[in-house]
Amino acid sequence: MISLEGIVLAQEKMRGIVHETPLDYSKTLSDLSGNEVYLKLENLQKTGSFKVRGSYNKMMNLNQDELQNGVVAASAGNHAQGVAYSSKMLGIPCTIVMPKGAPIGKIQATKRYGAKVELYGSGVDEALVYAKKIQEETGAAFVHPFDDSYVIEGQGTIGLEILRQLPDIDAVICPVGGGGLIAGVAYAVKKMKPSIQVYGVEALACSSMSSSLKERKPVMVEAMPTMADGIAVKKPGDLTFQLVQEYVDDIFCVDEMEIARTMLMVLERNKLLVEGSGACALAALLYRKVPLKDKKVVTVLSGGNVDVSFISRIIERGMVEAGRYAYFSIVLMDKPGQLEKVLEIIAELQANVMQISLHHIGEHIFPGSAELKLTIETRDSDHIREVFQALNGKGYHVLNKISLHE
Incomplete structure (x- = not known):
């Protein structure tokens, strides 16, 4: 089993090898969550992760x-x-x-x-x-990724840093996959200050730790695809399960929409690139999954390794789910001036056309008509509804809407 002495020794051994990562206060996230929110920036760690x-x-x-x-x-x-x-x-x-x-x-x-x-x-x-x-x-x-006492003690050094950086902390929230991170952090902070609450957050697509806690033993779960691939572990470790059972107050789940929106928000508001796994803890706080109010809370942003080709898709998905993008099509009469009329309606409502294409062959297209496919940038979900209502009101039937708020 692990020990506080082992975590302290680990911290000494890795001094100069790994970063003591910043603890960054965010007023924006504090206002949104109703708590005093600090971000433990393990996305800025060597190799881009706490691992x-x-x-x-x-x-x-x-x-x-x-x-x-x-x-x-x-x-x-x-x-x-x-x-x-x-x-x-x-x-x-x-x-x-x-x-x-x-x-x-x-x-x-x-x-x-x-x-x-x-x-x-x-x-x-x-x-x-x-x-x-x-x-x-x-x-x-x-070298096991999580179910090893030395690995857990290494991750526990994050807990020691948090306590040194913010001694009067009320709660810590960590992402959970196999359980190495939260087991180490929970053990460290609870041994130093038992009053601190420690919460874990899983991706709903692979909720193995919460399922195991319900069964009172590590169990294998079926996993769905998730952008939080770093914590998509189908079965937690035996050692990590025991430590979570003893030292973690509760485990919550976040869905893909909440993860995507949080990744986009942190990128846009805090100028931080955080991977899906790293965004889960903050997502649970922002979407009020964790029962905290007016508390001093640290959320661990566990990693920032996002594939370059995936960044644009994350931004696009996050914007769709935040009501900032909408994709749809309209069937028009194939004659001059029809496209201009549609664009005038969109422009009057101050939506921004990002992409446009016109097709003369398709499922909904009859002779003498054409299908107009549009991608627009909007302020929020209410703005999307306003655009759709205006188009429908002018006799244009909006088809194939891809907006998660419709």
Whole structure:
């Protein structure tokens, strides 16, 4: 099991190797949530995630005999980079098994740290099984992404930093996947100050920890696709489950809409790039899932490794879900002046046309007509409804609306 002494020792060992990340107060997020909100910026950590803390601490506690055949690990991306970076710092050969669907940016970043990357399985759980097979065949030391006492103690150093940076804190909210982060943070802060409330947040698409707590044992769950891929763990660890059961006050879930909107909000308002997993804790606070009011709250932004090609899609999805984008089509008479009339209606309502196309063949298109497809930028969901109502009022039937508020 872990100990507070072990967490303190881990902090000493990694001094100068990992960052003590900032604790940033946000007035905007405070006003929105009804609490005094501080962001623990682990998205600014070495390798872009908190994971480097646990992996480095684990490897620092392996002896030379254990390290002679290198290390092997499995991860969707952040643990992979943490292990690869730690291996590079310590001069240790490293093999990482990543799911076949892992983000390309995370795969490339892991390789750049000098690791050998093998792609296997559809998720972290399958990658873990294959990594253990490699361990048995090669004799390499296995660095578990969460269910290991040294890994948990490494993550627990975040709790010590938070308490030093904000001693009068009321609550901490952490993302939850396998449970290593929240187990370490909860243990550290509860041992130092038992009155602090600690809450975990999962993606609704893969709620393994909350399901396990209900069953009073670690259970495997079916997972749906989620942008919070870093915490999409189908079964929590045995050790992390025990610690969460004892030290965490409650676990909540957020859906994809709430994650996307929070990612966009943090990017737009706080100028911070945060991945889906990293946004979950804040999403739960902003969407009032966590029962906190007028409290001093720290939310851990656990990572910022967003694939470059995915950033535009995150922004677009977040804007759609915030009522800032709408996609729709209208069937017009195919004659001069019809397009101009539609655009005049949209312009009068001060919506911005982002994309436009005209089609003469399709399901709703009859001879003498054309289908106009539009993408518009709007202020909010009320503004979208106003545009649709104005178009319908002028006799234009709005079809194929893609707006999650309609």
